Amino acid sequence: MALSQTLFTCRSLFPQTLRKSPLHFPSIRAVKSTEPEKENVAQTKIEDSSSSNAQPVATVPKTPKKPVYSMKKGQIVRVDKEKYLNSVNYLSVGHPPYYKGLDYIYEDRGEVLDLRFFETGEYALVAWVGVPTAPAWLPTDMLIKSDKLDYERL
Helix, strand or coil, X not given: CHHHHHHHHXXXXXXXXXXXXXXXXXXCCCCCCCCCCHHHHHHHHHHHHHHCCCCCXXXXXXXXXXXXXXXXXXXXXXXXXXXXXXXXHHHHHCCCCCCHHHCHHHHCCEEEEEEEEECCEEEEEEEECCCCCCCEEEEHHHEEECCCCCCCCC
């Protein structure tokens, strides 16, 4: 009995229109904007400027400039040990001082797979040849370029 009274009270809270048809929603109309369209604005500016005997100004979308990198993809590099040990990258890994497990990045050759500009500067994605590890993003200022492809291990 108490259940039927609560259902009746809940039904009475809703308006009469929603009880008749639960799928009835208020109608929505599309209204034309009062702002002029961008194309029309550009045409009126050109017409205004042509009436004053001036040359029409064509708006050309600016293309972003291609970034200039200090290296190129496929470049053979190795990491400068002193710069890496004093960098935030080494401190973020949490290795003890002079950790021997990372000697391959100083001695073996690495290949630049990709170059990008991030907020903190230019970085290169480096993969080491013959070492089964994941590639790493390193700042290009701590990389030493190699001029020749036949790289000898130090």
